[in-house]
Amino acid sequence: ALRLGSMGMHVIVHGRNRDRGMDVVEAIESQGIGSARFYRADLASFEEVREFGEAILRDYGRLDVLINNAGIASAPDARALSADGHELLFQVNHLSHFLLTRILLPRLLESAPSRLVNVSSGAQTPIDFDDVMLKNNFRDGRAYAQSKLAQVMFTFDLAEELKGREVLVNTLHPATYMDTPMVRRAGVTPTATVDEGADAVMQLVTSPDIGSGGYFVGQRP
Numbered sequence: 001a002l003r004l005g006s007m008g009m010h011v012i013v014h015g016r017n018r019d020r021g022m023d024v025v026e027a028i029e030s031q032g033i034g035s036a037r038f039y040r041a042d043l044a045s046f047e048e049v050r051e052f053g054e055a056i057l058r059d060y061g062r063l064d065v066l067i068n069n070a071g072i073a074s075a076p077d078a079r080a081l082s083a084d085g086h087e088l089l090f091q092v093n094h095l096s097h098f099l100l101t102r103i104l105l106p107r108l109l110e111s112a113p114s115r116l117v118n119v120s121s122g123a124q125t126p127i128d129f130d131d132v133m134l135k136n137n138f139r140d141g142r143a144y145a146q147s148k149l150a151q152v153m154f155t156f157d158l159a160e161e162l163k164g165r166e167v168l169v170n171t172l173h174p175a176t177y178m179d180t181p182m183v184r185r186a187g188v189t190p191t192a193t194v195d196e197g198a199d200a201v202m203q204l205v206t207s208p209d210i211g212s213g214g215y216f217v218g219q220r221p
Contacts, residue, residue: 050103101154169213
């Protein structure tokens, strides 16, 4: 978000915590180049996702880039459910991104050329379509990895659907175990920096010849 602001863009900042979100807005605007606005929504609630998407459509006449980056890696008490009764990681990491993207897609098409970036992961596992919500054999790692595979497959499908319409759709594993609170809370020693992950995301936002329908590991297709 800070990098986008430093390029002179207006950044729509989303999060669950208003204080933390406003800190990001203030950091962007303190650079004196770009601007920002914060919207609060919890992706564990489809109602809040819909309200968020409708607010963006109401407040903005164009949308150049959508970066689906929100994610959680573990459930608080073994298997947990969203406000809508879905397995929590699958909703937050995939279903809510799918819903938000579908709500905002008409504005992305109107604003073309535009881009969509799904921040996924190298952690991926096959989905059992007889038990997508993992009522049986739940494991945090399995839930996380199937949600991230779903993100990747959604990217491939959407890129094919939008072929020739000047909306580039790509997904990536930004870096392995970046130095973030989520990684540290999991008790994992970070092996990459946040800057490395940001480099990879920004390539999909700014590269003039990145193409569409790709999956990237870092900056490598």
